[in-house]
Amino acid sequence: MRLPKLSKLELQIMDALWSGGPLAIREIQETFPxxxxxxxxxxxxxxxRLEVKKALRRARKIGxxxxxxxxxxxxxxxxxxxxxxxxMFGGRMQPVMAQLIEAGNLTTKDVADAEKLLRDxxxxxxxx
Amino acid sequence: MRLPKLSKLELQIMDALWSGGPLAIREIQETFPxxxxxxxxxxxxxxxRLEVKKALRRARKIGxxxxxxxxxxxxxxxxxxxxxxxxMFGGRMQPVMAQLIEAGNLTTKDVADAEKLLRDxxxxxxxx
DNA sequence: TAGCATCTATTACGATTGTAGGTGGATTAA
DNA sequence: TTAATCCACCTACAATCGTAATAGATGCTA
Numbered sequence: 001m002r003l004p005k006l007s008k009l010e011l012q013i014m015d016a017l018w019s020g021g022p023l024a025i026r027e028i029q030e031t032f033p034x035x036x037x038x039x040x041x042x043x044x045x046x047x048x049r050l051e052v053k054k055a056l057r058r059a060r061k062i063g064x065x066x067x068x069x070x071x072x073x074x075x076x077x078x079x080x081x082x083x084x085x086x087x088m089f090g091g092r093m094q095p096v097m098a099q100l101i102e103a104g105n106l107t108t109k110d111v112a113d114a115e116k117l118l119r120d121x122x123x124x125x126x127x128x
Numbered sequence: 129m130r131l132p133k134l135s136k137l138e139l140q141i142m143d144a145l146w147s148g149g150p151l152a153i154r155e156i157q158e159t160f161p162x163x164x165x166x167x168x169x170x171x172x173x174x175x176x177r178l179e180v181k182k183a184l185r186r187a188r189k190i191g192x193x194x195x196x197x198x199x200x201x202x203x204x205x206x207x208x209x210x211x212x213x214x215x216m217f218g219g220r221m222q223p224v225m226a227q228l229i230e231a232g233n234l235t236t237k238d239v240a241d242a243e244k245l246l247r248d249x250x251x252x253x254x255x256x
Numbered sequence: 257t258a259g260c261a262t263c264t265a266t267t268a269c270g271a272t273t274g275t276a277g278g279t280g281g282a283t284t285a286a
Numbered sequence: 287t288t289a290a291t292c293c294a295c296c297t298a299c300a301a302t303c304g305t306a307a308t309a310g311a312t313g314c315t316a
Binding site for chain 1: 136139143203206207209210211212213214215216217218221222223224225226227228229230231233234235236238239241242243245246249250
């Protein structure tokens with residue numbers, strides 16, 4: 001698996017690493033809001049599993065605690081996520097966009113940004 | 129669960145019902161491409177589970193075969209899907225859009241359509 | 257009506273995910 | 287040095303999903 005599938009909780013753990021640099025399990029755990037924070041060993045289990053999936057690795061040790069760092073990029077993980085998501089819709093963008101808009105998740109600004117990004121991107125591709 | 133979470137395969141099954149009206153298991157199974165089509169009993173199992181989740185129900189019988197019909201709308205299911213998906217991104221639209229565009233999933237036309245839909249929608253809301 | 261085809265219903269199993277307890281070793285604070 | 291913490295590691299377990307086999311009932315056909 002070059003790009004392992006990550007669950008929501010796994011994503012949240014990776015997010016801690018992506019945002020906060022190499023962290024110990026305890027630190028990862030504490031990035032969760034107190035309300036509904038998973039147990040230390042729950043985080044630990046997920047970290048171990050992410051290690052098996054090669055999504056992160058032990059970078060070094062401080063005292064007897066391991067410090068973990070991400071091995072896959074946020075971008076790559078998100079790409080995978082988006083792909084799976086689109087797969088759910090049979091790869092058709094249209095219903096996805098419609099849904100996003102109707103649910104009010106997508107604002108005028110989001111669309112404007114998208115437009116700009118598209119323009120920039122097509123320009124870059126022409127240049128290259 | 130008013131809106132049960134549906135997996136990809138479950139979605140595909142519901143899709144058959146949404147598109148093709150009430151169907152028997154055999155008919156649902158046959159909506160899958162020959163290549164990689166799941167076994168009859170696999171579809172059967174999923175249909176039974178969808179029944180437990182109240183996503184569909186037995187509408188009537190033809191011979192000894194049950195005919196199933198959807199109980200939840202495609203729209204509602206997709207809404208749930210999108211919500212979960214956004215939850216994966218912490219609810220932030222921006223990285224989602226960026227990802228979609230950079231991966232080339234989103235075309236100029238998609239964005240134009242989105243724009244139009246947004247305009248129509250905001251108009252409707254003003255009118256109401 | 258006998259037999260074949262088809263369907264239903266039940267059961268099973270491995271993988272993944274979320275959840276966490278327990279045990280024992282390492283660190284640290286007193 | 288000893289007790290309180292903290293951490294690592296292992297094990298467990300329920301739920302969900304995808305996969306399907308098997309067995310028994312029903313219906314269609316010759």
